[in-house]
Amino acid sequence: MMKHSITLTVNGDRYTLAVFPWRTLNEVLREDLNLTGTKRGCGTGDCGACTVMVDGRTVSSCLTLAVDVDGKEILTVEGLAPDGERLHPIQEAFIEKGAIQCGFCTPGMEMSALYLLSNHPRPGEREIRHGLSGNLCRCTGYNKIVEAVAEASRRMEKNNGAPGGGRKP
Amino acid sequence: MTFPKFEYLAPQTLDEAISILEEKGPEVRVMAGGTDLLVKMRQGLLKPRTVVSLKRIQGLDKISFDRKDGLRIGATALLADVASHPSVRSHYPAVAYAASETANVQIRNMGTVAGNLCNAAPSADNAPVLTAMGACVVLAGPRGERCLPLDAFFLGPGLTAMEPSEILTEIRVPFPRRGTGTSYQHLSARGKVDISAVGVGVMLRVEGKTCREAGIILGAVAPTPLRARRTEKLLVGKSLTADLLERAGRSAAAESAPISDVRATASYRRKMVAVLTRRALSEAYERARRNAKKR
Ligand SMILES: Cc1cc2nc3c(=O)[nH]c(=O)nc-3n(C[C@H](O)[C@H](O)[C@H](O)COP(=O)(O)OP(=O)(O)OC[C@H]3O[C@@H](n4cnc5c(N)ncnc54)[C@H](O)[C@@H]3O)c2cc1C
Ligand code: FES
Ligand code: FES
Numbered sequence: 001m002m003k004h005s006i007t008l009t010v011n012g013d014r015y016t017l018a019v020f021p022w023r024t025l026n027e028v029l030r031e032d033l034n035l036t037g038t039k040r041g042c043g044t045g046d047c048g049a050c051t052v053m054v055d056g057r058t059v060s061s062c063l064t065l066a067v068d069v070d071g072k073e074i075l076t077v078e079g080l081a082p083d084g085e086r087l088h089p090i091q092e093a094f095i096e097k098g099a100i101q102c103g104f105c106t107p108g109m110e111m112s113a114l115y116l117l118s119n120h121p122r123p124g125e126r127e128i129r130h131g132l133s134g135n136l137c138r139c140t141g142y143n144k145i146v147e148a149v150a151e152a153s154r155r156m157e158k159n160n161g162a163p164g165g166g167r168k169p
Numbered sequence: 170m171t172f173p174k175f176e177y178l179a180p181q182t183l184d185e186a187i188s189i190l191e192e193k194g195p196e197v198r199v200m201a202g203g204t205d206l207l208v209k210m211r212q213g214l215l216k217p218r219t220v221v222s223l224k225r226i227q228g229l230d231k232i233s234f235d236r237k238d239g240l241r242i243g244a245t246a247l248l249a250d251v252a253s254h255p256s257v258r259s260h261y262p263a264v265a266y267a268a269s270e271t272a273n274v275q276i277r278n279m280g281t282v283a284g285n286l287c288n289a290a291p292s293a294d295n296a297p298v299l300t301a302m303g304a305c306v307v308l309a310g311p312r313g314e315r316c317l318p319l320d321a322f323f324l325g326p327g328l329t330a331m332e333p334s335e336i337l338t339e340i341r342v343p344f345p346r347r348g349t350g351t352s353y354q355h356l357s358a359r360g361k362v363d364i365s366a367v368g369v370g371v372m373l374r375v376e377g378k379t380c381r382e383a384g385i386i387l388g389a390v391a392p393t394p395l396r397a398r399r400t401e402k403l404l405v406g407k408s409l410t411a412d413l414l415e416r417a418g419r420s421a422a423a424e425s426a427p428i429s430d431v432r433a434t435a436s437y438r439r440k441m442v443a444v445l446t447r448r449a450l451s452e453a454y455e456r457a458r459r460n461a462k463k464r
Contacts, residue, residue, distance in 0.1 A: 001174055021177030021220070044208050045276055057249070057278040063207045064279070067177050068200075068222055112274060134273030 006070035010035065011079030019066045026050045026061035029076060037077040037107045041136075048135030051108035052076045058115040060134075077107035080114070089155035090114055090148075099148035101139035109135050113149045122153055172210050179222040183229070183309055183338065186221055190334040191311050193219050199336060201245050202280035204272070205288040229338065234260065239344040244337055248277040248285070248295075261342060262456070263298045263351035263370065270294060270355065283337050286322070289329045290364070292389035292432075296323070297370025298353045300394055301384035304342040310335035323393035348381070349374045350457030354445040355388070358432060365389050366433040367441045369421070371449040373409075375457045380404045385417075385446065390425040390438050397421045400446070409454050418447035 003018040010033060019028055029035045029052070041049035043062045050062040053075040080088035090113050093099070100106050109132060116123055116131030123131065128149045129142075137145060180186040190197055198217035200206050201224070209215040223229060223245050230245040234256035242251055251257055252269035268282060271294040285295045286306065300319040307316050311334055322330050331337065345351070355368035368388030374381045383404040385397040400420040407413055427438035 001176060004177065020174070022172040022174055024172075027171075044211055045204055045272075048273070048275060051275055058275050059279050060204075060275045063204055065177065065203065065207070065220075065222075067179070068203070068224065115274065131274060134275045 004067045004070070006067055008066075008069065008072065008074055010074045011076060011082060017066075021065060021067050023066050024062055025052065025054075025059075025064040025066050025069055025074070028066040029061060029074070035076050035078050039104055039107060041104070046136070047105075048108040048112065049105055051111040051135065053111060053115065056118070058111055058134075075111070077110055080110060088114075089159060090117070090152040093148040093152035093155060094145070097144050097148035097151055099140060099144040105135060105137040105139075109137065109145055113152060116149065117153055117156055121157060123149070125150070172207070173213070173216045175210075175217055176219045177222065178219060179225040181225050181227065183226055183336065186223065186226060186336060187309060187311055187334060189219070189221050190336070195333060197221060199223060199287075201284040201287075202247070202276075204276050204280040205284060205290075223336070232257065236344050238341070240264070240340075240342040242282050242340040242342070244283040244339065245281055246283070248272070248280050248282060249274075251282050252277065260345065261302070261351070263353045263372075263453075264295075264302070264342065267295050267298050267353045267368075267370070270353070283340060286319070286340070287329060287331065287337055289323055289325075289327050289393070291326055291392055291394065292365045292368065293394070294353075294355060294365055294368055294388070296394040297368050297386035297388045298351055298372070299340065299342060299370070300386045300396070301370045301372040302342050302345070302351060303372075303384065304340055306337050307339040307341065308332075308335045309338045314338075316341065319394075320396065325392045345372075345460070346374055348376055348457055348461035350453040350455065350460055352449040352452035352456065354449040354452070356441055356445065364432065367427075367438050367445055369442065369445040369449045370394075371446070371453045373404075373450065373453040373457045375409065375454065375461060378408045380407055380409050385421060385450075387421060387425050387442055387446075389432075390427040390442055395425065397424045397446070399424055404450075409450070411451075414447050414450045414454070417450055418443035418445075421446040 007016050039049035041047035045060045045063045052061045196218035200222050229243045231243040232246045233241045248268045257265045282295045285293045305316045305318045351372045353370045355365040357363035357365045370386045372384040383401040387395045422439045422443040425442045427435040429435045
């Protein structure tokens with residue numbers, strides 16, 4: 001069996017990697033690129049802990065072969081706050097609204113929230129719950145997460161939807 | 170829980186893909202979104218030696234529509250794109266709805282309608298409406314292309330009429346005639362994001378209040394999506410009263426052949442077939458009457 005040479009742009013950085021075909025995007029991100037923000041829960045598409053964006057759309061990285069996304073742009077939770085200091089408005093809202101307990105679902109939840117808000121900048125509660133239906137949380141009971149996404153939507157609108165730097169002036 | 174080892178190929182043309190299937194024989198698997206295939210591989214249910222990705226084949230993800238040819242959904246068109254396509258939403262609302270109710274956001278950004286059909290789960294959410302509307306699938310193989318009605322496509326759980334070296338390239342759905350309405354109704358344990366325990370797809374064509382054509386397909390209550398033929402006959406030529414729709418629901422329940430499994434018991438499923446069939450017929454009827462007036 002042969003390794004394949006692939007190129008991924010992850011959070012704006014280009015990587016050329018040699019990978020076996022059976023390795024998932026999740027494994028390559030976590031093990032080869034050390035981007036452990038993206039979690040791995042069920043491994044079968046049910047929990048959403050592994051959610052990342054590929055070319056602007058959320059996917060389950062546990063069910064995505066790395067070879068299958070050769071040449072694509074990947075955004076992970078690390079890319080939400082590229083300088084590692086100023087948080088994305090979604091992250092700020094999650095903290096402020098108490099939407100994080102153990103935190104295991106958070107990276108996936110935030111990617112799903114970003115995808116939702118990029119398509120529906122002002123979602124209602126129903127839309128938020130729909131948008132997060134592919135993400136499970138064992139801790140919060142979801143209400144705080146729904147509130148956080150609504151809050152993030154207000155902040156991002158004030159901010160013209162620009163990601164990053166959602167601080168109040 | 171890593172995958173068993175396999176070889177990966179990503180041909181750029183359909184011909185190339187078909188030759189690979191022919192050459193590699195039974196140990197090869199085609200992959201579109203992989204949301205069924207990779208789960209089965211993860212669980213050790215499938216151990217293909219070679220996986221052939223269809224995603225690099227140009228143009229295979231196309232969704233096109235016109236009134237003459239109807240709707241054409243390419244093999245790698247994503248569930249999410251079918252669900253949001255303006256022509257699908259306006260002319261095939263139940264097709265768009267079924268796609269939008271399949272799985273969750275992430276899986277709809279990966280999986281395809283074609284993969285849902287090829288996987289041939291009795292519960293496949295996209296099968297009932299497409300079959301009820303008389304859709305056919307284009308199968309390309311070493312000896313050329315054939316177009317097979319979905320009625321003849323499903324043979325059993327996980328089993329289709331496709332030859333091992335054939336690839337489903339396109340789903341074709343005829344343009345609905347004047348006075349046509351469709352509906353999909355389904356139920357599952359976890360809200361609606363879970364695999365359906367029962368699904369009912371309906372197509373009706375009416376003139377005034379009289380039913381001229383009826384297609385009723387029941388999902389997840391038989392080894393394949395099941396055409397409720399007796400119930401269809403019960404409706405054709407009759408005036409669609411509330412009482413008749415109620416009777417049609419009971420008739421469809423009698424035609425269904427459900428089993429008990431992790432998702433629901435057989436008796437619950439049978440009861441729900443009656444309810445969902447009635448709801449689907451009444452929504453389809455509403456839409457059919459609106460459609461008859463509109464054009
Ligand atoms: C978390 C989760 C939730 C889900 N929820 C639902 C649900 O609610 N309802 C539902 O119906 N399904 C559901 N599914 C199942 C699955 O997502 C769908 O069936 C999906 O449409 C499959 O499409 P795919 O492109 O990913 O198929 P793949 O996994 O790529 O392929 C499925 C099968 O079809 C074959 N195949 C695919 N394309 C072709 C082709 N063009 N020609 C020949 N053979 C082909 C493959 O070899 C494989 O055997 C769910 C799956 C997951 C992981
Ligand atoms: S780890 Fe991918 S969905 Fe659970
Ligand atoms: S915060 Fe623990 S799983 Fe969501």
